[in-house]
Amino acid sequence: MSVSHLQHSGFSSLTPLVQPRSVAVVGASSDPHRIGGRPIAYMLRNGFSGRILPVNPNRTEIQGLPAYASVDALPEAPDVAIIAVPAPQVLETVQALGRKGARSAIVFSSGFSEVGEEGVAMQDAIVEAARAANMRLLGPNALGVFNANLGYYAFFSTSLERGIPLAGRVGIATQSGAYGAHLLGLSRQRGLGTPICVATGNEADVTLGDAIGWLVESPEIDVVMAYAESIRNVDSFLAALEAAHRAGKPVILHKVGRSELGGRAAMSHTASLAGDDKVLDAVLADYAVVRARTTEELVDIAYLATQRIYPVNNSLGMITVSGGAGIIVSDAAEDVGLPMPPMPEAAQARLKQRLHYASPLNPVDCTAQALNDLSLVHDFTESMVVDGGYRSLIAFFTQAGTAASIGPRLAEQFARIKVDHPDRLFVVSVMGEGEELAPYQKAGFALFEDPTRAVRAIQAMGQLGEAFARPLRRIPVPGGVELPASTPGEAEAKQLLARAGIESAPERVLKSAAEAAAFAEQIGFPVVLKIASADILHKSEIGGVLLNVNSAQAVREGYELLLQRAAEHAPSARLDGVLVARQLQGGVECFMGIQRDPQFGPVAVFGLGGIFVEVLKDVVFRRCPFGVDEAEQMIRSIKGAPLLLGARGRPVTDIKALSRVLAQLSQFAAEAGPRLRSVDLNPVFAMPEGQGAWAADAVLEVEEVAHGAES
Amino acid sequence: MSVSHLQHSGFSSLTPLVQPRSVAVVGASSDPHRIGGRPIAYMLRNGFSGRILPVNPNRTEIQGLPAYASVDALPEAPDVAIIAVPAPQVLETVQALGRKGARSAIVFSSGFSEVGEEGVAMQDAIVEAARAANMRLLGPNALGVFNANLGYYAFFSTSLERGIPLAGRVGIATQSGAYGAHLLGLSRQRGLGTPICVATGNEADVTLGDAIGWLVESPEIDVVMAYAESIRNVDSFLAALEAAHRAGKPVILHKVGRSELGGRAAMSHTASLAGDDKVLDAVLADYAVVRARTTEELVDIAYLATQRIYPVNNSLGMITVSGGAGIIVSDAAEDVGLPMPPMPEAAQARLKQRLHYASPLNPVDCTAQALNDLSLVHDFTESMVVDGGYRSLIAFFTQAGTAASIGPRLAEQFARIKVDHPDRLFVVSVMGEGEELAPYQKAGFALFEDPTRAVRAIQAMGQLGEAFARPLRRIPVPGGVELPASTPGEAEAKQLLARAGIESAPERVLKSAAEAAAFAEQIGFPVVLKIASADILHKSEIGGVLLNVNSAQAVREGYELLLQRAAEHAPSARLDGVLVARQLQGGVECFMGIQRDPQFGPVAVFGLGGIFVEVLKDVVFRRCPFGVDEAEQMIRSIKGAPLLLGARGRPVTDIKALSRVLAQLSQFAAEAGPRLRSVDLNPVFAMPEGQGAWAADAVLEVEEVAHGAES
Known part of the structure; x- marks a missing residue:
């Protein structure tokens, strides 16, 4: 199997957009309160280092x-151009910027894909023009970008009137401008420095x-x-997550729309x-x-x-200093699955002796x-680190921790x-201001x-540490599994x-009642009988499955x-x-199933059979492929x-065997490539330890090869 | 069945404690930073209206x-006395106050039940002394009480140094002093006025x-x-909740220790x-x-x-003003089960026309x-109230809502x-300061x-509205059900x-194989056979239950x-x-079960049988008794x-029949009184609609009547 990491054109093409040396403003206004004036005012006020x-x-x-009459009249090709003109004039502006050699553009203007068909066509045209000129394009309908480290504000939100971002090392990437501005405000309140922000708007070109x-x-x-709000370009999204992993930098994601669970037309269980x-x-x-x-969680984490x-x-x-707060934190830690093991007993005894x-x-x-x-506090905390070995600590001192007589000395103890x-x-x-x-x-x-x-x-930090x-x-490149030209029958x-x-x-497919009875006698009773036809997907719905068939005569009748x-x-x-087929008993x-996600490729699902999967939805998902250990984690x-x-x-x-089957199914799906629509193994019997795990039914959907393509 | 509301001695006996005209401070100190000095300093600073x-x-x-040499030397019997003397001197102080005719006491001192056996004895002695003198006693080990409306601070927390509570109409009742002080600080920050607070400490007499x-x-x-942290006195707790309901005032309760789920020795399913x-x-x-x-939720609600x-x-x-925030709120509303129905279509069309x-x-x-x-905002919101009929509204305007140019005018529109x-x-x-x-x-x-x-x-306000x-x-007074002298057999x-x-x-209990076979033929096959003995509680564990018995011969063998x-x-x-017994099929x-809680009396549990109750713990509880509607709610x-x-x-x-059985079980449990330890009906068959619900097994545990008590 050949493997490769996602190869991406590289994120550096955004540099002119986020870290420009020169910024043109098309539709520039003298009024610092208008969209075309605000960025200029912000940049002047905050000493933008470029032109x-x-x-x-x-x-x-x-x-x-000094202002220029047109894009053509600009004295240089800008790194980035802000476009703040009405929608119908955006295309010609982009084209002019392309001719001028601008490296990127930010379209503030709205009236594109967000307003319907006509807007979509205009949006397609502008992104085509930008690509033809090798320009990256942010928006349209984007609030823009700022990079406070440079005093660069191609950003028209009034929220900056309330204060510029604090210095710091947190970046913001947001699809919603209004929400980005809200987040900026919250971050300032929290003392969180967010010097760089990119709001992507309609994402005609540059995506989240x-x-x-x-x-x-x-x-x-x-x-x-x-x-x-939605992942519009999966390749760049996953490439970014790979880059983040490589760089050892976490991404804290607030993906909204949890409640809008998939309403796809569903032929197989998995899809539903x-x-x-x-x-x-x-x-x-x-x-x-x-x-x-x-x-709040986004900002906290x-x-x-x-x-x-x-x-x-x-x-x-x-x-x-409060038993009550201790209980509250214990409750919260249990809720998120963060262990709080007790102190070793010897250490407990020592602490008890001191206090x-x-x-x-x-x-x-x-x-x-x-x-x-307060040296007691130091020694207790030191013992928690050394004897208790806790990776994370919370010191709860609420208002006592900010009392003038205590705060600075307590902070000193902790600092040690x-x-x-x-x-x-x-x-x-602590509580204070x-x-x-x-x-x-x-x-x-x-x-x-x-x-x-x-x-x-804190729990999230551990999750990141593991990751x-x-x-x-x-991710394997598809290959190694040859699918039939069309959806196969069960056998x-x-x-x-x-x-x-x-x-x-x-099991065997047989063509006569006599052969069926003979085979049943050979493999032993009870057996299961199922109609064999590639055209009947869910056999039990037409009564096409007979269980507990116990004699040769019953096989013939069945x-x-x-x-x-x-x-x-x-x-x-x-x-x-x-x-x-031999009916499996005692398991x-x-x-298990596979569902091809249009964005993320094959995803495996595992659950217990019957009502567990159908009514309780007690199932677990994972992107294919994965190994036996991950499969066992899923099952458990x-x-x-x-x-x-x-x-x-x-x-x-036989959990090991069950895990192997699940992992192999995930490999199969990954190697089968995009023509594999879905697999349902229902049921798979997990037999008693040492006796394996067996798929008793298999439905596999394959995209039909266009007529004549196979030869 | 006779019924009664809980009768409680009345909460007014706390009035001298919370709303006193005179406050003695035993162990008074000239140092306003010491425990015996702080309340005096607070009261002087805040103009306490009493003596x-x-x-x-x-x-x-x-x-x-002017200070007095002893309790006996006091010029009057105080409404309340603060006791801030070492633990060994507390008893004699309480006795002296009793002699003097004080109406209540607050014991700041620690060193009682929280430190072990010896402390428990001392605590018992002081509460006995207080009761003998008809005094209410708060504590010991209590942070105390304040009532800012009177400038009354029998409260020794330093948190008051940071500022007294804001004016308002929220009261605090807390078992933990440190946590109460923390809550006070949070409330101030939130702008929430909490003028009255009672911290109950060890709760020797006055409870939460x-x-x-x-x-x-x-x-x-x-x-x-x-x-x-725990409900120490259920009667006063429930009486308080009744009083709250009567008064139309909500109680927002933070009961901690969720994670310490009961580790009781359990004989029946229900208990576990x-x-x-x-x-x-x-x-x-x-x-x-x-x-x-x-x-945070406590303060928010x-x-x-x-x-x-x-x-x-x-x-x-x-x-x-932000689609993103709209999605976030929709997610959150779904999480807590708060409906967000769409606007009527006609109203949508009108709004779309305006904007x-x-x-x-x-x-x-x-x-x-x-x-x-901004008149648009008014008209949109008005339409949501009138056409949409929403009982609750959120207007999300974040920083725009506090912009100097917009805020006051927007507030005016909303105020209309x-x-x-x-x-x-x-x-x-909105976001602002x-x-x-x-x-x-x-x-x-x-x-x-x-x-x-x-x-x-908002969801919580709806929950309160329904309540x-x-x-x-x-709550019925036990009676009407006569329990046998000891745990009965199944029949x-x-x-x-x-x-x-x-x-x-x-079903019938039979004494010979022949009688059993004859009865089985009479009621029809299949039948279930079970060993009948009051001494064998869980029959299936010894193989004492046979299912699917299909013929007279099989009955005899079984x-x-x-x-x-x-x-x-x-x-x-x-x-x-x-x-x-006739084996119920197709259900x-x-x-269903009853477990007697030592504090709250009989509690009913309902779940699906088998793995649902045993592995998934997919069960619902409710205090007995309740009616058919509540039972159906539970089931659903x-x-x-x-x-x-x-x-x-x-x-x-047959959900109706099932609900009736559950409601009747709850009535039975309530009327049976405290000798009923538990009931397990497992299984109860919910038959197809119109065919009822039948208990196929019943285990009932009864506290044995002391030997000779029955005659």
Whole structure:
């Protein structure tokens, strides 16, 4: 199997857009409150380091700068041109910029694909013109870009009137301008520096992935916050996530529209289970991406990520002056699956000796008594790091931590720990404002007023740590599996899968009742009978499956019954005969499937059979292909997993074999390429330990080869 | 059945504690930073309206006030006495106060039940002394009480140094002092006025319920925030919740320790399912209580509750300038189950006509265009109220809503809606500080910077609306069900239940194989055979149940087999014979049970049978008794409910009959009284519609009557 990482043209083509030396403004205005005037005003006010070149046919001077009558009249080819003219004039502007040799353009103007068919055509035309001239194009209908490190503001949001971004190392990539501005405001409040922001608007050319990719490759950025409504270009998105992984920089993604789960027309089970959103999660699981559920979470996680400490085998220790807060944090940690193991008993005894009132388990409650002797707090915390070995720490001191008499001295004690153990993620939870917080900020602590919000962010840092530690997966180039020209029948499907290592129970398609009865006697009763026809996809719906067939006579009768039902319910179906198979007993019914996602390729699904998959939707997804370990992780992650692991006196099933089958199915799907539409193995029997896992039914859908293409 | 509301001695006995005219301070200090000095300093600084009476044997004057040498020397019997002396001196102080006629005491001192056995004894002694003197006692180990409306601060937290509580109508009842102080700080930041706070500490006498009860009965309080680690006195807690319901005032409860689910020794299924926390939720479901999961949620919900608008049939409409924020809010609303129905089509068309760019579905995106003509915003919002009929509204305008040029005018437009439709809950989501927010605050809007946090709070207001609209449940006084002297066998258990209306399938206990076979032929095959013995609780574990017994001969063989197994596995068990029952086919197996909670009495549980209850824990709890409607709600709320409702071609089952059985079981449990330990009906068959619901097995545990008590 040949493998390759995604090859991408490279994000550096965005450099003129995000880090320009010269900025033309077409539709420049003298009024600093108009769209065409605002960027100029912002850049002048903030000392843009490059050249600003206003274009306006009616003026020779704009906001104190010489103005040019047209794009053609510009004295140089700008790195970037802001286009702030009505939609119908955008195309000719782009063309003129192309002639002039501009390297990129930002289209503020709206009235394109967001308003319907006519707009789509205009948008196609402008992006074609830009590509013809080798220009990158941001928008249309984009709020723009800023790079505060250069004083560059090709951004028309009024939110900048409230203050420019703080200095820092977090980048923003957003599809929504209004939301980006909101995020900017929240970041400022949180003390989070977001000097570079790209708002992509309609994404005619530059997409969210491009923006993320450029940011993670920038030496000025450590962490990226991204806001997405839909992933329009999967290649650039995944290339960006690969680049982020390579660079060791996390992407914190707020992908909204969780509730709009896929409403696709669904022929197979898998399709009806796989909403777009679950598929996206299955894809993200491979990368160093954390998905935030709310805007607050987005900002919290990005804020903590700027510490650049991503623990592997994360665990949480808490030192607190309030038992109540300790319980609250324990609840929150359990909710997100962040372990809080107890302190070793010897260490507990030592702490208890130093402070009788202390509760040294974890959370370690040093009580307000410890405030009388802050070296106690140091020693307790030191013991948590050294003896407890916690990768992450929360110190909850609320208002006591900002009292004038305590704050600076407490911060000093904690700072000693931070210096001695720079690999630990250390969050301080205190309540206060301005100067009260300064001692902690100067020492470089992450501050969270609400410790439960810190818990989710700390858990995310561990998730990132694991992701960075994992090598990136190689996505195989399709090949190695030859699919038939059209959707095969069950028997052919099983043969195809058998070649990929996915075995079924003994079975054969037979053409007469007598042969069927003879074969059944050979493999042993009970057997299952199924009508064999490539034209009948879901056999049980027409009564085409008979279970528990227990004698040769019953096989003969069943054979005739199935032919009769097929004739009734599917008179035009071509029949291959009847499939006779050994009925597997004593196993647990599972379900496995493949669904080809139009964006992300084949995605595997696993669940227990029957009601588990149909009613409870207790299933897990993962992008193909994956190995046996990942398959076992998937299997163990479903709620019904105890049924496979011997719950309530049931036999323990052959999880290893089941994992192998699932992994092999994922390989098969990856190698089969885009013609494989779906696979349903339903049921797969997970037999008792050592007895394997067997697909008892297989439905495989293949895109038909155009007539005559096969020769 | 006789019924009664909980009768409680009345919360007014706390009035001297929370609203005193005179405060003695025993252990008074001249140092305003010491525990015995701080309350005096706070009260002097904030102009306490009553008399402060310091007691200190070594001084004649404390902080400018005349001091008294002893409690006996006090010039009057104080309404309340603060006790700030070492633990060993507390008892004699309480006794002295009793002699003096003090009406209540607050024990700041620690060193009681929180430090072990010896402390427990001391604590018992002081509470006994207080009760003997008819004094209420808060603490020991309590941070105390404040009532800012009087300038009364019997509260020794340093957090008050940072500022006194804001004026307002929210009360705080908390078991943890440190957490209460934290909450106070958060409330100040949020602009939430919490003038009255009671921190209960060890709760030797006054409990959280007493504090909640006093607060909801106070005309100065509209909303109560409560923090609990455990409910120590259920009677006062439930009486407080009843009082809150009567007064139409919500209690927002942060009960922590969710993760410490019950580890009780469990003989029946129900006990192993019912963690303390789920039982508490089942109890709270009856009252106007919202349970907050985090501190932030606690403050958010209390803040919104001060609007005093509790919608029935809640629904959410959103008007926004950002499509992205609209999607985020839709996601959040789906997460909490808050409906966001679309606008009526005619209204959509009208809005679209007024503003071409608008997306008028719901969320209604009026785009930044609407900011050019704010009357548009008014008309859109008005249409959402009138045409859309939404009970709750969020207006998301983020930074645009606080721009100097827009904010005050926008607030005016919204204020018109608020005046015209005072019954709607109207949240404004803008980003800003201080004066920028004033126009909205003056108009009385609830403000949330993050609209997703508003969604949870709005959902909570609807939950409260439904709770206030529901009459309080009557809890029956036990009676009407006569339990046997000891745990009955299956047959007797079924007879007992049959008298309560819970019927089993045709069945009889028989003493010989021949009789069993004859009865089986009479009721029809297949039948189930079960060993009949009161001494064997879980029959299937010893192979004591035979299913699918299909002929008279098989019944005879089965009879002998069961006797043989009983002899092997339970040789000492007394046997009544073998139960023969018609095997119910075509139904769905369910599970119902009763577990007696030591605090809250009988709690019913419902789930689907088998793995659903055992592995997936897909069950629902409710305090007994309840009616048929509540039972049906419970049944429909489990994840597996579609299996009862005809999912995937299954028959629709007799939900009405099933609900009746569940409701009757809850009545039975309530009337049976505390001797009923548990009931397990497993399975109950929910038969196809019109065919009823039948308990196929019943296990009933009864506390044995002391020997000789029955005569």
